[in-house]
Amino acid sequence: MATHWTLGCDADDPQRIAAFWARALGYVAEPGYDHPDGASIVDPQGVGPAIGFLRVPEGKIAKNRLHIDIRVAGEPPWNLAERERLIRTKVDDLVGSGARVVREESDGRHLGHVVMLDPEGNEFCVA
Structure with a gap:
């Protein structure tokens, strides 16, 4: 049996980037997730992994090593x-x-x- 997992992402503006990726992937905001420095989106059909976004103080400085x-x-x-x-x-x-x-x-x-x-x-x- 596969292990359930979440993709965790650093963000400058978690709500904005979560909204972008929710639209891009057909995801929705995770019900019940309410954090001022974070956001989480989920596959509404429960098939794909959740994706979490957490505010970090530093900006992006290099190419991604992992991407969607x-x-x-x-x-x-x-x-x-x-x-x-x-x-x-x-x-x-x-x-x-x-x-x-x-x-x-x-x-x-x-x-x-x-x-x-x-x-x-x-x-x-x-x-």
Whole structure:
């Protein structure tokens, strides 16, 4: 049996970054979690791990060693045109929520993934 786990994240503004990731992942605020220097989001279906955000005094100074990849296109085999449409739609939505595009990765013909930064500058990918 797998062990239940939570991804813990440092944050400058826990509520803001939790709201961003809740929207990005389709999560919701964890019921009953009320902490002025923290926020927690959960998968409403109870499948994915919880993600907690705690306020820390220091800012981000280096590249993430661990990051979230958002897989909007599902698992292979893919219709590559539909996969690219799904990725671009999600990227546009996330930009509207405060994320920034860093770069697109492709094999020269097909979009592989888009590297982005969340509102606090943490790297993640949309594939």
